[in-house]
Amino acid sequence: MTRAALDLRLKQMVDEVLVLGSMVEQSALDSVSALRHRDTAWAKKIEARDQLINTHRFAIERECLALIATQPPMAHDLRILAAVLEVITDIERMGDYIKGIAHIIPQLHPEPLPRSLPDRLDSMAAQGNSMLHRALTAFAAGDERAARALPAEDDVVDGLYGEVYHELAEGLTAHPESVDHYTRLVWVAHNLERFADRVSNICERTIFTVTGEIMEFSSSGGD
Amino acid sequence: MSQAASVDYVIETKDLSIFYGDFKAVSGVNMRIRRNRITAIIGPSGCGKTTLLRAFNRMNELVPGSRAEGQVLFDGQDLYANEVDPVEVRHRIGMVFQKANPFPKSIYENIAWGARIHGYQGDMDELVERSLRQAALWDEVKDILHASGLALSGGQQQRLCIARTIAVQPEVVLMDEPASALDPIATLKIEELMQELKRNYTIIIVTHNMQQAARVSDNTAMMMLLNGDSRSGTVIEFDQTKRIFTRPSDKRTEDYVTGRFG
Numbered sequence: 062m063t064r065a066a067l068d069l070r071l072k073q074m075v076d077e078v079l080v081l082g083s084m085v086e087q088s089a090l091d092s093v094s095a096l097r098h099r100d101t102a103w104a105k106k107i108e109a110r111d112q113l114i115n116t117h118r119f120a121i122e123r124e125c126l127a128l129i130a131t132q133p134p135m136a137h138d139l140r141i142l143a144a145v146l147e148v149i150t151d152i153e154r155m156g157d158y159i160k161g162i163a164h165i166i167p168q169l170h171p172e173p174l175p176r177s178l179p180d181r182l183d184s185m186a187a188q189g190n191s192m193l194h195r196a197l198t199a200f201a202a203g204d205e206r207a208a209r210a211l212p213a214e215d216d217v218v219d220g221l222y223g224e225v226y227h228e229l230a231e232g233l234t235a236h237p238e239s240v241d242h243y244t245r246l247v248w249v250a251h252n253l254e255r256f257a258d259r260v261s262n263i264c265e266r267t268i269f270t271v272t273g274e275i276m277e278f279s280s281s282g283g284d
Numbered sequence: 285m286s287q288a289a290s291v292d293y294v295i296e297t298k299d300l301s302i303f304y305g306d307f308k309a310v311s312g313v314n315m316r317i318r319r320n321r322i323t324a325i326i327g328p329s330g331c332g333k334t335t336l337l338r339a340f341n342r343m344n345e346l347v348p349g350s351r352a353e354g355q356v357l358f359d360g361q362d363l364y365a366n367e368v369d370p371v372e373v374r375h376r377i378g379m380v381f382q383k384a385n386p387f388p389k390s391i392y393e394n395i396a397w398g399a400r401i402h403g404y405q406g407d408m409d410e411l412v413e414r415s416l417r418q419a420a421l422w423d424e425v426k427d428i429l430h431a432s433g434l435a436l437s438g439g440q441q442q443r444l445c446i447a448r449t450i451a452v453q454p455e456v457v458l459m460d461e462p463a464s465a466l467d468p469i470a471t472l473k474i475e476e477l478m479q480e481l482k483r484n485y486t487i488i489i490v491t492h493n494m495q496q497a498a499r500v501s502d503n504t505a506m507m508m509l510l511n512g513d514s515r516s517g518t519v520i521e522f523d524q525t526k527r528i529f530t531r532p533s534d535k536r537t538e539d540y541v542t543g544r545f546g
Contacts, residue, residue, distance in 0.1 A: 064543045133495065135529050135541040273531030 062132065070128060071141055075201045077121050078145060078152070082197040084114050085156045086190045089256065092162040093186040096169075096249065097179040104166035111160040118153045122146065140273060144266040148200060151262045155193065158252040165249055170242040175232050178225065178246065182253065185221045188214070189257035196263040200270070208267035211260060212278045218257035225250040294319040294456060294486045295340060299354035302332070302339050304347060309335045311516040312354070315505060317456075322478055322487045324497035324525065327507030328545060332517030333490045336507065337458050340488060341377035342370040359455075375402055378449035382461040384441035386433030386448070391416075391425050394433045394444055395451045402452045411451060418484075419447035420477045439470025443477065450485065457481065459489040463496065475500050494541060497525065504528040506537045 062070070088107050095103040125142050128134060134142050192214055199207035226247065233243040261278045269275055295317040302310040310332040317323050325333045335344060342363060344350045356363045363373055386394050395412045404411060412429070416422040421443040425436070433444050442462060449457055459478075463471040478487055478500050491497050497504055506521040506528060521534040532538050539545045 067543070135494070135498075135543075136532055136538045138542050139530060 067128075067132065067134075067138065070124070071138065074121060074124055074128075074145060075141070077117070077124075078148060079197050079201060081114065081117050081121065081149060081152050082193055084110070084117065085152055085159065086193060088114070088156060088159040088163075089186045089190050089193075089253075092159050092166075093179070093182045093253075096162065096166055096182065097174075099166070099169070099171075101167040104163040107163035108160050111156050111163075114156040115153060118149045121149050137270070140270045144200070144270045147266050148197075148263050151259045151266075152193075155256050155259050158256045161252045162249050165245045168241075168245055170239060172236075172239065172242060174246070175228050177228055181221055181225050181228075182250065185218055185225070185250065185253040185257070188217050188221070189253055189260070192218075192257055192260040193263075196260045196267070200263060200267045203267070203271050205268055205271040208264040208271075211264050215257050215261065218254055222250055222254040292319040293317060294359060295488075296357040297339075297354065298357065300336075300339060300356060301353040302335050302344060303349075303351050303353070305349040308514065308516045310339070311510060311514075311518045313519050315519055315522050317486060317488060318503065319455075319486050320482055320484075321502040322482050322489060322500055324501035324504045325488065325490045325507060325519075326492075326494060326497045326504060326540075327517070328509075328540065329492070330515075330517070331507040331509050333507050334460055335517075336519075337460055337488060337490045338379075340456070340458055341374050341379060343374070343379060345370060375452055376454050377456040377458060378452065378454035379458040379460070380442070380445050380449055380462050382464055384438060384445050384465070386436070386441050386444050388432065388434055390430045391433050391436070391444060392429040394448050398448055399451045404452075415447040415451040416444075418450055418481065419443045420473060420480065421447055437470070439466045439473060442466060442470070442474060446474075446477065446481075450481070454485065456486045456488065459487060461490055461492065464492065471496070494529075498529045501525045506532070506534070506540065508536050508540070 088110055091103065091107050094100075095107060125145050129142055132138070192211060195207065196211055198204070199211065229243050229247050229250070233240060236243070265276060265278060293316040297313050297315050300310065300313040301308055313336060325337060327333050338344045339352055339356060340363075344352070352364055358373070358377065361368070387397060389397065392412055395415050396408050399408070399411055413422060413426075416425060421440060424440060425431075425444075433441065436444060442465075446457070446462075463474045466474065475496065478489070481487060489497075489501065502525055504523065504525040505519045507517050508520045510516050510518055521528065521532060521537045523533070528537060529541055532541065536545070
């Protein structure tokens with residue numbers, strides 16, 4: 062393969078990573094809207110869409126492996142391919158968190174949601190999506206500075222998660238008979254919190270691609 | 285991998301430059317070659333790789349008008365000092381060439397001849413067998429030891445030349461594109477052989493094949509022509525092979541190993 066052809070294949074692959082990220086962003090937005098409207102049909106569609114996300118991820122993985130086998134790549138090329146393999150795993154896992162939310166929606170009891178909950182979940186999803194979008198933009202552009210700055214924004218999501226958790230704990234205390242309902246809502250918020258955590262991994266891989274440094278941002282929460 | 289407190293270097297160059305008449309082919313090389321390691325020299329055509337390799341056992345002197353400046357220290361001794369005998373240098377630092385060049389004699393004599401010249405007094409049959417075994421050729425030729433070396437395949441001829449080189453028990457084996465004329469299977473055999481040989485010898489290999497350098501070597505020296513019209517080459521980066529091929533420090537190395545050079 063000529064150098065120009067390899068450059069094109071690498072660029073197309075990174076573009077497909079951005080597409081994969083967009084699919085997950087759309088699902089994240091839809092999931093909190095479907096929850097707000099208690100739309101179980103919509104939730105089923107979101108769950109089904111996860112299969113498309115997985116399929117797209119495997120297509121990228123195959124292309125990555127084909128380039129590793131046939132080139133084989135060196136130096137920066139190798140780091141891009143190694144990073145793509147990691148990043149698509151993170152994006153797919155983020156999609157799984159959203160699928161988890163979609164799966165919970167039909168299981169919720171018909172009683173109303175706590176008053177502030179839908180807005181706060183919207184905010185968590187929006188912040189997580191914004192971080193994912195900018196992390197992938199930085200990955201595609203090789204923007205080390207942005208990659209180093211982004212993970213700190215996870216504190217915003219963690220703060221919102223704290224508020225949601227507090228509100229749900231109060232609701233559960235007032236309505237102990239609805240323990241299933243509130244526990245499931247905590248899982249929804251928890252999934253959005255984990256969703257945003259994964260952005261740090263993508264940023265770590267951007268730094269690796271640019272510098273070769275394998276590093277880890279100190280994590281604010283555990284699995 | 286932790287670095288031992290005292291790393292054992294077998295060859296060290298100090299500001300080594302090599303001239304052919306007025307032409308400075310290689311300029312200001314400072315490098316240290318670790319004992320029992322495989323060191324690869326890579327770089328584009330015409331950058332002085334082979335010239336540098338040949339400086340390690342004074343082979344360049346066979347070219348009229350060539351001379352070296354600076355030092356090549358071998359076990360601490362300057363190879364270019366007046367009292368040093370170049371024949372003795374080539375005994376202790378052997379060489380395997382790009383094209384296999386067995387003598388037009390029997391397989392047995394190809395091994396025995398050099399040993400005899402160097403005054404080997406021991407059991408010649410034993411030396412021939414040991415050398416051929418070390419070169420991973422014994423099983424293929426043990427029944428035809430008195431057939432001509434030229435009757436062997438290209439890959440076998442190259443292993444015969446390696447056997448001939450190690451028969452005189454050098455410390456260092458220089459290899460100049462040893463597999464470039466071989467098919468992939470024969471190449472693989474040479475590469476496997478190198479891994480065996482490094483237990484007892486230090487190997488320095490010049491190769492155009494970056495994959496080969498990445499596969500076989502522990503350390504890699506990247507050579508490049510200096511800027512300007514001098515056409516003089518030098519080592520621009522010398523590091524662990526895994527580093528050179530995953531995150532080189534020099535942009536020119538990056539460009540070369542990723543195929544952007546030229």
